[in-house]
Amino acid sequence: MDFELSQEQKAFFKEVKEFAEKEIAPFTEEYDRNSEFFWDGWKKMGAMGLLGLPFPEEYGGSDAGALDTAIAMDAFAAGGGDAGVSLSWGAHTIIGAVPIWVMGTEEQKKKYLPGICSGEKVSCFGLTEPDAGSDAASIKTTAVRDGDEYVINGSKMFITNGPICDLCIVMAVTDKEKGGAGISAFIVDRDTPGFEVSRELDKMGNRTSPTAELAFNDCRVPAENLLGGEGEGFYGVGKATLEWERAIMVAPAVGGMECNINRCIEYAKERKQFGRPIGKFQAVAFKIAEMKCLLDAARLLVYRVAWMKDQGIPAMMEACVCKLFVTESAFKVANEAVQIFGGYGYIREYPVERTLRDAKLGTIGAGTSEIQKMIISRLLMGKF
Numbered sequence: 001m002d003f004e005l006s007q008e009q010k011a012f013f014k015e016v017k018e019f020a021e022k023e024i025a026p027f028t029e030e031y032d033r034n035s036e037f038f039w040d041g042w043k044k045m046g047a048m049g050l051l052g053l054p055f056p057e058e059y060g061g062s063d064a065g066a067l068d069t070a071i072a073m074d075a076f077a078a079g080g081g082d083a084g085v086s087l088s089w090g091a092h093t094i095i096g097a098v099p100i101w102v103m104g105t106e107e108q109k110k111k112y113l114p115g116i117c118s119g120e121k122v123s124c125f126g127l128t129e130p131d132a133g134s135d136a137a138s139i140k141t142t143a144v145r146d147g148d149e150y151v152i153n154g155s156k157m158f159i160t161n162g163p164i165c166d167l168c169i170v171m172a173v174t175d176k177e178k179g180g181a182g183i184s185a186f187i188v189d190r191d192t193p194g195f196e197v198s199r200e201l202d203k204m205g206n207r208t209s210p211t212a213e214l215a216f217n218d219c220r221v222p223a224e225n226l227l228g229g230e231g232e233g234f235y236g237v238g239k240a241t242l243e244w245e246r247a248i249m250v251a252p253a254v255g256g257m258e259c260n261i262n263r264c265i266e267y268a269k270e271r272k273q274f275g276r277p278i279g280k281f282q283a284v285a286f287k288i289a290e291m292k293c294l295l296d297a298a299r300l301l302v303y304r305v306a307w308m309k310d311q312g313i314p315a316m317m318e319a320c321v322c323k324l325f326v327t328e329s330a331f332k333v334a335n336e337a338v339q340i341f342g343g344y345g346y347i348r349e350y351p352v353e354r355t356l357r358d359a360k361l362g363t364i365g366a367g368t369s370e371i372q373k374m375i376i377s378r379l380l381m382g383k384f
């Protein structure tokens, strides 16, 4: 068993971390305050090949594999790369494009992936609805075949990149008798008549990543935009993206923990109370030690699933364990970071308050912590 990254992977981590330190981190506070998407950074990420990492070179990607994609996302956040940008990146490259890569026809891949890889076209993924979140198979959006088209009606809630997207992978019911097996996936272009961003949502954290409610009113999509076969939306896309979403997409939470721990170490050595640096108090020093344990365990869990993915080994259980542990740990680390910074931790001048607001989303999006526990326990105990 080899836990060591290769020299190339270490160099890649360093390169991406330095990119984030220089090109993203200095602008994060301002963009977070204004709740604004960081287009300049996005374009640079596209030019650097980050937005198309996993995809084959013939479609404009970098052929990087799951582990190298996880390394890049981890490194980006370790360099202070903003969590909102990472969220938009994950929604675009992972849930917004991996299904096209895995399930798409040659024409669909040629049409959509190059623009996604360069960042010229922004993708998003629409499953959640106002009345269907954790119980995702209960969505009500419908797609009815009419000649060479499908007519989509319904709405999607909390869609990351919704306000700025050029295309959206939309999940819709094509056969309501079949439950999850009656749900199909469609690639819907933003300029399709009937596709509307009904409202942009104002969020607590990840404020640089735009989120929207989307509406589809008699939205006519060519039949060739069906992704996979009819009925392959829910389970097909789930199969294609599950490990990506629950492990690779949470890799930025790992780098974010590292960044926060470094901030705490620096602060604990500098800040003096009772005539001593606060890091000399065991209560503070032990918090930092515990944060480091969470970081190391979280990183190993992410890299384990990424490695399994690259070996073609199914990792459903490992991905759920990873999602649960990493996101809960990132939230704990951010919370302790605020505590270590004391009153200053609560003030916007210091970045730790933002990391606490950002980290909360990890325990909610892409299946809440409760849902991960439900799946893990069911996998362990089976039916009894």
Ligand SMILES: Cc1cc2nc3c(=O)[nH]c(=O)nc-3n(C[C@H](O)[C@H](O)[C@H](O)COP(=O)(O)OP(=O)(O)OC[C@H]3O[C@@H](n4cnc5c(N)ncnc54)[C@H](O)[C@@H]3O)c2cc1C
Binding pocket: 091, 124, 125, 126, 127, 128, 132, 133, 134, 135, 157, 158, 159, 160, 161, 203, 206, 211, 361, 364, 365, 366, 367, 368, 369, 370, 371, 374
């Ligand atoms: C900022 C943001 C970005 C998002 N981006 C996207 C996106 O790009 N695309 C997309 O499709 N969705 C997206 N989502 C939606 C996200 O995946 C859902 O919010 C999430 O799955 C939870 O669904 P819900 O909000 O409807 O909560 P609910 O399902 O209503 O859950 C509410 C509470 O009940 C608990 N609960 C529900 N069912 C059970 C159960 N069986 N057992 C125990 N507890 C249960 C939950 O854990 C939670 O604590 C995003 C959400 C947010 C906030």
